[in-house]
Amino acid sequence: MIKLQNVEKIYRTSSIETLALNNINLNVKKGEFVSIMGPSGCGKSTLLNIIGLLDAPSKGIIELDGQKVETYHDKAIAPLRNKMLGFIFQSFHLINDLSVIDNVEIPLLYRSTTARQRRELAEEALEKVGLSNRMKHFPKQLSGGQKQRVAIARAIVGKPEIILADEPTGNLDSAMGNEIINILQSLNENGATIVMVTHDDAMAKRTHRLIRLFDGTQVL
Numbered sequence: 001m002i003k004l005q006n007v008e009k010i011y012r013t014s015s016i017e018t019l020a021l022n023n024i025n026l027n028v029k030k031g032e033f034v035s036i037m038g039p040s041g042c043g044k045s046t047l048l049n050i051i052g053l054l055d056a057p058s059k060g061i062i063e064l065d066g067q068k069v070e071t072y073h074d075k076a077i078a079p080l081r082n083k084m085l086g087f088i089f090q091s092f093h094l095i096n097d098l099s100v101i102d103n104v105e106i107p108l109l110y111r112s113t114t115a116r117q118r119r120e121l122a123e124e125a126l127e128k129v130g131l132s133n134r135m136k137h138f139p140k141q142l143s144g145g146q147k148q149r150v151a152i153a154r155a156i157v158g159k160p161e162i163i164l165a166d167e168p169t170g171n172l173d174s175a176m177g178n179e180i181i182n183i184l185q186s187l188n189e190n191g192a193t194i195v196m197v198t199h200d201d202a203m204a205k206r207t208h209r210l211i212r213l214f215d216g217t218q219v220l
């Protein structure tokens with residue numbers, strides 16, 4: 001489902017060159033739940049952003065669901081990203097001025113859907129994360145765990161095959177973090193392929209497989 005071949009990422013600034021990813025080869029099968037761990041600065045977010053087509057590699061090949069990514073022009077990859085990938089971030093990234101349900105509908109605005117279809121799909125996604133009773137609330141009226149559940153609903157509303165989560169429990173206490181992992185696990189059991197960056201061994205243990213990075217190199 002996700003294949004990386006000899007992927008390298010170099011960040012260049014005027015004074016320094018950083019090899020953030022060094023010859024990464026990765027094969028994540030359909031239906032796998034994989035975690036990525038490693039010390040701060042080892043390249044975890046860079047790897048997730050490259051898998052998610054948010055950033056282009058300096059070298060190497062990326063294939064998603066058998067489709068080789070040939071170009072990184074936004075016009076070409078935005079539809080692929082929108083259709084195939086759902087993103088969850090540590091700091092939720094909700095829009096404070098929009099209600100919960102309007103936040104969840106956002107990814108669908110880039111597709112040809114009617115307002116009614118958008119509402120139905122968003123309601124379905126919110127039901128899956130147990131937040132049907134908070135649809136009209138605004139983000140500031142929610143707990144951290146509830147915000148992350150809204151972010152998960154937004155990530156799954158377009159029914160993506162792949163979910164990418166960058167430290168989804170990093171801002172939550174362990175009870176709320178557990179709740180989030182339970183939801184991710186049930187999405188995975190229902191077919192989603194998930195790649196999750198985490199600092200938490202207990203969370204990584206709940207996934208099928210661990211990828212460990214050190215200084216941009218895969219060591220496990």
Ligand SMILES: Nc1ncnc2c1ncn2[C@@H]1O[C@H](COP(=O)(O)OP(=O)(O)OP(=O)(O)O)[C@@H](O)[C@H]1O
Nearest residue numbers: 011012013018020039040041042043044045046047
């Ligand atoms: N836009 C950028 N420009 C220059 N260097 C960058 C950029 N983004 C990341 N880096 C560098 O690339 C390396 C990998 O960064 P990355 O954010 O992927 O690490 P990480 O493992 O996710 O770290 P953390 O656990 O602290 O979030 C770091 O040395 C970082 O300083």
